[in-house]
Amino acid sequence: xxxxxxxxxxxxxxxxxxxxxxxxxxxxxxxxxxxxxxxxxxxxxxxxxxxxxxxxxxxxxxxxxxxxxxxxxxxxxxxxxxxxxxxxxxxxxxxxxxx
Numbered sequence: 001x002x003x004x005x006x007x008x009x010x011x012x013x014x015x016x017x018x019x020x021x022x023x024x025x026x027x028x029x030x031x032x033x034x035x036x037x038x039x040x041x042x043x044x045x046x047x048x049x050x051x052x053x054x055x056x057x058x059x060x061x062x063x064x065x066x067x068x069x070x071x072x073x074x075x076x077x078x079x080x081x082x083x084x085x086x087x088x089x090x091x092x093x094x095x096x097x098x099x
Contacts, residue, residue, distance in 0.1 A: 002093075002094035002095070003045055003048045003049055003051075003094070004039070004043075004045060004049065006090070006093075006094060007044075007045045007048065009090055010027075010048065010090060013086040013087055013090055014026060014027060014087070016083075016086070018079075018082070018083035019056075019083055019086075019087070021083070022058045022079070022080045022083040022084070023056040023057065023058060023083070023084075025057065026056075027048070027051075027054060027055070027056060028054075028055045028056070028057065029051050029052065029053035029054045029055040030051070030052045030053045031050040031051050031052060032050045032051075032052055033050075034050075035049060035050060036049055036050070054087075054091060056084060056087055058080045060076070
């Protein structure tokens, strides 16, 4: 339900340059075949409301990894994790983790 209430925040964080750079496939995950009870199939956030799980993935091909020094690899991974941070914060707030 928080997706319904905080959809603008989710759209904004997925639209950042960092999110698009590190997670170009966008938000993925297993979805329900039908909308959750109480939501119309025409709901503007239908694509998100059907999600049972949320997945952002970052692909780093072996060839790219081999071309990086350990320091460059570490910097790349830290940048990817920083890009993931806002989504993790949104998800924690949406699921009331730590509250």
